[in-house]
Amino acid sequence: MDFSQNRLCKLLGIQYPIIQGGMIWCSGWRLASAVSNQGGLGIIGAGSMYPEVFREHIQKCKAATNKPFGVNLPLLYADLEQLIGIIREEEIKIIITSAGNPKIWTPLFKEMGCTVLHVVASQKFARKAEEAGVDGLIAEGFEAGGHNGREEITTFNLIPAVRSVSQLPLAAAGGVYSGHSILGAMALGADGVQIGSLFALSEESSAHSNFKNLAINSAEGDTKLLLKSLHPVRLLNSTFSKAVEKAESLGASKEELEQLLGRARAKKGMFEGNLEEGELEIGQNAAYIRKIEPVKDIFATLLSDLKSAYSDLGKRC
Amino acid sequence: MDFSQNRLCKLLGIQYPIIQGGMIWCSGWRLASAVSNQGGLGIIGAGSMYPEVFREHIQKCKAATNKPFGVNLPLLYADLEQLIGIIREEEIKIIITSAGNPKIWTPLFKEMGCTVLHVVASQKFARKAEEAGVDGLIAEGFEAGGHNGREEITTFNLIPAVRSVSQLPLAAAGGVYSGHSILGAMALGADGVQIGSLFALSEESSAHSNFKNLAINSAEGDTKLLLKSLHPVRLLNSTFSKAVEKAESLGASKEELEQLLGRARAKKGMFEGNLEEGELEIGQNAAYIRKIEPVKDIFATLLSDLKSAYSDLGKRC
Numbered sequence: 178m179d180f181s182q183n184r185l186c187k188l189l190g191i192q193y194p195i196i197q198g199g200m201i202w203c204s205g206w207r208l209a210s211a212v213s214n215q216g217g218l219g220i221i222g223a224g225s226m227y228p229e230v231f232r233e234h235i236q237k238c239k240a241a242t243n244k245p246f247g248v249n250l251p252l253l254y255a256d257l258e259q260l261i262g263i264i265r266e267e268e269i270k271i272i273i274t275s276a277g278n279p280k281i282w283t284p285l286f287k288e289m290g291c292t293v294l295h296v297v298a299s300q301k302f303a304r305k306a307e308e309a310g311v312d313g314l315i316a317e318g319f320e321a322g323g324h325n326g327r328e329e330i331t332t333f334n335l336i337p338a339v340r341s342v343s344q345l346p347l348a349a350a351g352g353v354y355s356g357h358s359i360l361g362a363m364a365l366g367a368d369g370v371q372i373g374s375l376f377a378l379s380e381e382s383s384a385h386s387n388f389k390n391l392a393i394n395s396a397e398g399d400t401k402l403l404l405k406s407l408h409p410v411r412l413l414n415s416t417f418s419k420a421v422e423k424a425e426s427l428g429a430s431k432e433e434l435e436q437l438l439g440r441a442r443a444k445k446g447m448f449e450g451n452l453e454e455g456e457l458e459i460g461q462n463a464a465y466i467r468k469i470e471p472v473k474d475i476f477a478t479l480l481s482d483l484k485s486a487y488s489d490l491g492k493r494c
Numbered sequence: 495m496d497f498s499q500n501r502l503c504k505l506l507g508i509q510y511p512i513i514q515g516g517m518i519w520c521s522g523w524r525l526a527s528a529v530s531n532q533g534g535l536g537i538i539g540a541g542s543m544y545p546e547v548f549r550e551h552i553q554k555c556k557a558a559t560n561k562p563f564g565v566n567l568p569l570l571y572a573d574l575e576q577l578i579g580i581i582r583e584e585e586i587k588i589i590i591t592s593a594g595n596p597k598i599w600t601p602l603f604k605e606m607g608c609t610v611l612h613v614v615a616s617q618k619f620a621r622k623a624e625e626a627g628v629d630g631l632i633a634e635g636f637e638a639g640g641h642n643g644r645e646e647i648t649t650f651n652l653i654p655a656v657r658s659v660s661q662l663p664l665a666a667a668g669g670v671y672s673g674h675s676i677l678g679a680m681a682l683g684a685d686g687v688q689i690g691s692l693f694a695l696s697e698e699s700s701a702h703s704n705f706k707n708l709a710i711n712s713a714e715g716d717t718k719l720l721l722k723s724l725h726p727v728r729l730l731n732s733t734f735s736k737a738v739e740k741a742e743s744l745g746a747s748k749e750e751l752e753q754l755l756g757r758a759r760a761k762k763g764m765f766e767g768n769l770e771e772g773e774l775e776i777g778q779n780a781a782y783i784r785k786i787e788p789v790k791d792i793f794a795t796l797l798s799d800l801k802s803a804y805s806d807l808g809k810r811c
Contacts (some may be wrong), residue, residue: 182809183810301714333678340779358650361650363807365674486681
């Protein structure tokens with residue numbers, strides 16, 4: 178395999194077109210630096226960090242790798258301007274934005290000299306992000322863990338649809354966990370991938386081992402897209418998710434769901450390991466991820482499987 | 495592209511690894527013979543046919559093509575034994591089974607000298623189908639139109655998952671509508687594809703033009719998986735589907751949904767073109783299919799796009 182002409186690698190200055198998802202409670206400096214050190218793009222997920230915690234993770238990540246890494250910034254974050262101040266001071270040059278309107282913030286990030294990728298879940302929003310001036314797109318399908326698009330478009334449908342309206346460097350997200358899925362994403366039209374769940378369940382992820390163990394022992398059908406009337410989110414089955422499912426099947430109102438959800442459930446579940454009361458965000462492919470491994474081994478397996486997938490493809494067509 | 499060693503082509507005696515989905519109210523002899531004449535595998539969908547109508551379609555298909563074609567047989571069909579009698583008398587040699595247990599019927603079909611492919615929606619059922627002795631698998635993801643698996647596994651997740659447990663010839667279904675999606679399916683591990691919606695909306699499909707026109711003008715998010723508590727089915731937005739959605743959001747019971755559904759709604763919608771009261775089954779990719787074309791043109795576009803997709807892939811890795 179030769180990635181020397183790969184547009185995502187060139188845009189980001191990385192060796193392999195593999196971006197690590199910036200996931201709340203999973204992706205601090207340990208995970209981000211491990212991914213960057215293997216030749217992918219490590220990402221510090223700002224979504225679960227207070228500003229000063231965010232700064233600390235950036236500084237530790239700088240100490241742990243001399244390769245490029247970036248940050249994931251949910252544009253609806255309450256302390257957004259403080260985080261942007263830190264990004265500027267720490268001279269972070271790669272920003273992945275999500276959950277908000279890229280039109281408002283992209284010009285500022287470009288002024289700061291940053292490369293900006295925006296996460297989209299439909300062809301429609303891919304067009305809007307390109308109009309806003311982003312440098313690349315991450316198209317994330319229905320199978321992805323955590324927050325998700327309302328249109329429920331799957332990765333398999335989304336990638337060719339986005340590619341048909343934009344020639345920007347494009348990463349596929351949602352369902353990527355093997356070399357076959359990386360090659361599949363590229364064949365569908367993506368330049369590379371963003372991988373979430375597989376890294377959320379790696380050794381270097383800061384998620385609690387209770388959560389990781391539950392996920393690697395889960396079965397097909399054990400994640401569900403819930404809370405659709407608030408903001409769709411893919412959750413692993415748990416006492417809490419079952420309560421949400423039940424409430425929804427009985428026709429709960431938005432207000433009732435908000436009350437049921439309460440606050441800080443994701444921290445409780447994913448970071449503190451409370452599998453009863455916590456919210457557990459993971460992708461549908463958790464059913465096929467069976468081991469908690471170090472990032473180094475994950476990369477070795479992904480890359481050797483990608484080679485096999487490419488050679489298998491040649492036998493089919 | 496070279497399909498001379500493609501295992502699905504060899505198994506079925508076809509030129510291109512493209513199977514047409516056997517869809518109720520869409521796939522009679524006109525569509526099936528058109529697909530077979532282009533080098534794919536045409537399929538007569540028995541699901542919406544009385545036994546004597548089924549026989550008539552088989553005989554007309556034989557008159558319209560000298561290439562292989564097959565039939566799709568939902569194993570839960572009320573008149574199943576009568577249909578099997580017709581398959582035997584008409585010497586049909588390719589059967590695609592779905593919606594039922596392959597263990598019960600596969601031995602009989604093999605005794606009749608047939609090639610049997612079974613439709614599965616999970617890794618678990620792929621194993622069971624292989625144990626039942628089928629010759630090939632069709633793995634159909636969440637994005638597919640019509641009846642669908644309870645686990646909601648997407649095509650992008652399902653194909654590598656099935657491939658990792660079975661080496662049988664494998665077709666990917668759900669979301670296939672372009673050369674890029676065919677190559678994507680093959681890169682993920684499938685030997686070929688089954689295409690539904692694109693053929694359901696072709697000129698030769700027996701569906702009503704009202705339905706076809708509504709579908710090619712639909713937008714992202716306009717299909718939804720509904721009636722999950724009865725049997726999940728992907729429907730295009732319509733007056734009827736909105737009533738179902740509303741009832742479900744208010745916590746309707748199974749009995750209430752059964753009553754709301756009533757009888758013969760799919761015929762009313764897809765065959766008679768009643769867009770208010772009818773049920774309209776179509777895949778999520780209807781949002782990206784913009785033309786009603788003859789099967790010949792569809793094949794030409796698919797094959798030329800497949801070539802471009804393969805050459806694009808070489809530039810990425």
